[in-house]
Every structure is written in C-alpha cells, then in structure tokens.
Amino acid sequence: xxxxxxxxxxxxxxxxxxxxxxxxxxxxxxxxxxxxxxxxxxxxxxxxxxxxxxxxxxxxxxxxxxxxxxxxxxxxxxxxxxxxxxxxxxxxxxxxxxxxxxxxxxxxxxxxxx
Amino acid sequence: xxxxxxxxxxxxxxxxxxxxxxxxxxxxxxxxxxxxxxxxxxxxxxxxxxxxxxxxxxxxxxxxxxxxxxxxxxxxxxxxxxxxxxxxxxxxxxxxxxxxxxxxxxxxxxx
Numbered sequence: 001x002x003x004x005x006x007x008x009x010x011x012x013x014x015x016x017x018x019x020x021x022x023x024x025x026x027x028x029x030x031x032x033x034x035x036x037x038x039x040x041x042x043x044x045x046x047x048x049x050x051x052x053x054x055x056x057x058x059x060x061x062x063x064x065x066x067x068x069x070x071x072x073x074x075x076x077x078x079x080x081x082x083x084x085x086x087x088x089x090x091x092x093x094x095x096x097x098x099x100x101x102x103x104x105x106x107x108x109x110x111x112x113x114x
Numbered sequence: 115x116x117x118x119x120x121x122x123x124x125x126x127x128x129x130x131x132x133x134x135x136x137x138x139x140x141x142x143x144x145x146x147x148x149x150x151x152x153x154x155x156x157x158x159x160x161x162x163x164x165x166x167x168x169x170x171x172x173x174x175x176x177x178x179x180x181x182x183x184x185x186x187x188x189x190x191x192x193x194x195x196x197x198x199x200x201x202x203x204x205x206x207x208x209x210x211x212x213x214x215x216x217x218x219x220x221x222x223x224x225x
Contacts (some may be wrong), residue, residue: 006157012222032211043204044158044216052213072218099163099171100146100211 002027002093006105014113015083021076021108023091033074034102035065038088047089050074061085064095086112116141118143120205120217127224132157133178135207135220140186145207147188149180150203164188 007022025031037045048059055067065076074091091105121135122205127133139145148163160173162180170180181189188205205217 043219094211098210104158
C-alpha cells in the first residue's frame with residue numbers, strides 16, 4: 001500500500017521569498033508522483049507530475065519539484081512566491097498497478113504574507 | 115474530449131436522510147473511477163474505486179456505499195446520513211495512473 005506524508009500542515013512565508021513544501025512517500029511498487037493546488041472553495045488543479053525521466057520537474061506558475069528515489073521524497077519549490085500562491089497544496093502518488101489509486105497527503109497550507 | 119460531470123454542487127441534508135451523488139464521464143470507455151472525501155481542514159481520503167461495471171472496492175469502512183450501474187456512471191450513496199458525513203466529495207477518473215480528471219465536487223452539509 002502507498003502512503004504520503006506532508007510534513008508541514010502550514011507554511012507561512014513573506015511575498016517574494018522562496019518556499020519549499022515537503023513530501024515523502026512510501027510504496028512497495030513503483031509510483032507516479034503529483035502536486036496539486038486547491039484555492040479556497042475550488043477544486044483541484046494539477047501543478048506538476050513526475051512519470052519518468054528527469055528527476056527535476058517544472059510545472060505551472062513557476063513551481064518545480066525534484067524526485068529523490070533514495071529519500072522517497074518529492075519536495076515542491078518556488079524561488080519567489082506571490083500573494084496569489086496562498087492555497088492548499090497536496091502531494092499525491094498513484095500506483096503502477098491495475099487499480100491506479102491516487103493517494104493524497106494531508107495537505108500543506110501555504111500562507112503568503114505581504 | 116474527456117470530461118467528468120458531478121452533481122449536485124452543494125447539498126444540505128438532515129441527519130438520517132438518504133444520499134445519492136452521481137458522477138458520469140464522457141470521452142472514454144471502461145474508465146477507472148474514484149470517490150474521495152475532504153473533511154473540513156483535512157486532506158483527500160479515498161473512499162471507493164471501481165475498475166469496471168459492478169466492481170467496487172472500499173478503502174475505508176463507513177456509512178457510505180458506492181455502485182457502478184453503467185460503464186461511465188459512478189454513484190455514492192448513504193441510507194442514513196451522519197453529521198460526520200459532512201465534507202467535500204470529489205469524483206475522479208484516473209487514466210493509467212498518469213493523469214486524473216476531477217469533477218467540480220459536491221459540498222455536503224449534514225444538519
């Protein structure tokens with residue numbers, strides 16, 4: 001079975017500062033990795049995903065993430081955040097078996113302050 | 115094109131009343147379908163998934179059930195709602211594990 005741990009429930013940061021949202025996973029099979037963002041009272045939007053190839057993945061809105069297989073991590077980074085980045089961020093893994101279950105972490109609330 | 119429909123968008127139901135949420139997809143056949151719930155201030159919890167008609171797998175034992183009467187239809191039900199059933203329910207269609215399409219969600223408030 002897969003599981004996802006997002007180590008920080010809330011990350012406060014000042015505008016234009018860099019940010020890193022941490023994600024670790026465990027799985028007995030190979031997985032695909034995802035980051036989603038949820039703005040208040042809205043659904044989920046895909047930020048980026050890692051399927052294979054280069055371990056550094058670039059997504060929308062200036063976000064990027066790096067897959068580290070040895071540390072089973074997939075941390076999300078942005079070099080300079082904006083007020084509009086305030087939202088809930090979810091890390092997720094999907095199994096490469098026939099169920100293709102997508103398992104989410106508990107989420108990290110990014111709070112960008114002026 | 116591939117689309118997923120989920121309704122209703124919001125729902126207020128009294129404790130003990132039944133529930134039926136419907137999800138349908140277009141643009142594919144035999145999709146893998148999933149129901150998730152997000153309680154207030156919490157992450158997304160996988161409730162049920164289905165890899166085909168009549169095939170339902172439950173991830174968490176609870177007051178809910180799911181059915182898949184047709185290839186592109188997935189229904190979430192309850193016979194008697196509890197206060198703890200309140201939350202944001204999302205239907206998803208996951209393509210080969212590499213891509214997920216989500217419905218707009220249903221915000222359920224049990225009063």
